Amino acid sequence: MIMKKILLIFAGILALQSCDDGRLYEKEVPISSEGRTVTLRAKLTGISTWPDPSMYVVVAGFNDDSDYALINKAVPAPSVEGEEVTVQLSGIKENVTRVELCVINRLRKHILTYYTINEELLTASNEIEANAGELNVGMYNTIQERVFNTTCVNCHGAATSAAAGLYLTADRSHAAITGVPSKKIAGMNIVEPGDAGNSALYQALSTDVSIQDEWHYNHTAEVVDDGILSMIRQWITHGAKKDQ
Numbered sequence: 001m002i003m004k005k006i007l008l009i010f011a012g013i014l015a016l017q018s019c020d021d022g023r024l025y026e027k028e029v030p031i032s033s034e035g036r037t038v039t040l041r042a043k044l045t046g047i048s049t050w051p052d053p054s055m056y057v058v059v060a061g062f063n064d065d066s067d068y069a070l071i072n073k074a075v076p077a078p079s080v081e082g083e084e085v086t087v088q089l090s091g092i093k094e095n096v097t098r099v100e101l102c103v104i105n106r107l108r109k110h111i112l113t114y115y116t117i118n119e120e121l122l123t124a125s126n127e128i129e130a131n132a133g134e135l136n137v138g139m140y141n142t143i144q145e146r147v148f149n150t151t152c153v154n155c156h157g158a159a160t161s162a163a164a165g166l167y168l169t170a171d172r173s174h175a176a177i178t179g180v181p182s183k184k185i186a187g188m189n190i191v192e193p194g195d196a197g198n199s200a201l202y203q204a205l206s207t208d209v210s211i212q213d214e215w216h217y218n219h220t221a222e223v224v225d226d227g228i229l230s231m232i233r234q235w236i237t238h239g240a241k242k243d244q
């Protein structure tokens with residue numbers, strides 16, 4: 001009886017080991033000399049709002065040591081908004097530990113991420129397939145979601161009142177800022193399409209005007225990420241349009 005139990009335990013351990021082994025082998029597929037290929041599908045809206053050639057929506061490979069893409073391929077706009085596009089990025093070498101659907105600038109510096117394929121998936125095969133699902137990558141929608149919704153709306157509109165009467169909630173933000181005179185900087189609009197230097201919103205975030213002019217809230221630390229700031233500047237410079 002005891003012998004049988006011990007045998008069973010041994011058998012169990014062996015089964016476990018071989019199972020582990022199996023999975024390990026699966027994980028350690030050697031990278032072919034041509035590198036790996038990622039085929040990424042996504043249903044995208046708003047991609048044509050990015051002001052090529054300043055910033056691009058791409059599928060790009062990175063490693064953890066640098067913010068610059070090691071390899072990248074532009075994502076084409078679907079012929080009909082919201083339709084599926086397929087991007088194939090091949091030649092992904094060993095040094096790439098992460099592949100993203102993301103925005104980079106013309107120097108290939110990473111700006112922001114929409115979807116990530118992690119190292120575990122990248123080492124499991126030489127042919128990686130992934131689906132990023134439905135994404136609105138429109139420039140204004142991205143600013144709304146990544147900037148206004150995450151911090152600004154706490155004071156600008158999510159409650160019953162809005163600081164400086166400025167509503168930055170999704171339903172109201174665009175009409176509340178474009179071509180609307182600033183209450184804080186005389187002679188300036190909150191956003192002047194085409195001219196970030198003359199837009200109170202960009203000035204509030206990128207200069208110390210809110211300290212110098214003793215605003216009731218210091219806005220200098222609101223957005224500290226250079227990439228996000230330059231995205232806001234690009235959006236204004238290229239006409240401050242609402243996504244279609």
Ligand code: HEC
Pocket residue numbers: 147148151152153154155156163164166181182183184185190200201202204205214215216217219222223
């Ligand atoms: C903690 C509260 C708070 C947060 C968070 C905040 N603001 Fe403000 N904001 C204010 C206040 C208060 C004023 C008015 C300052 C005054 O009257 O002196 C103001 C004024 C402004 C103005 C000037 C409006 C005008 O008519 O000239 C802009 C533009 C602005 N904020 C943009 C933003 C943006 C963009 C964000 C997010 C990145 C943000 N604010 C986050 C409190 C906040």
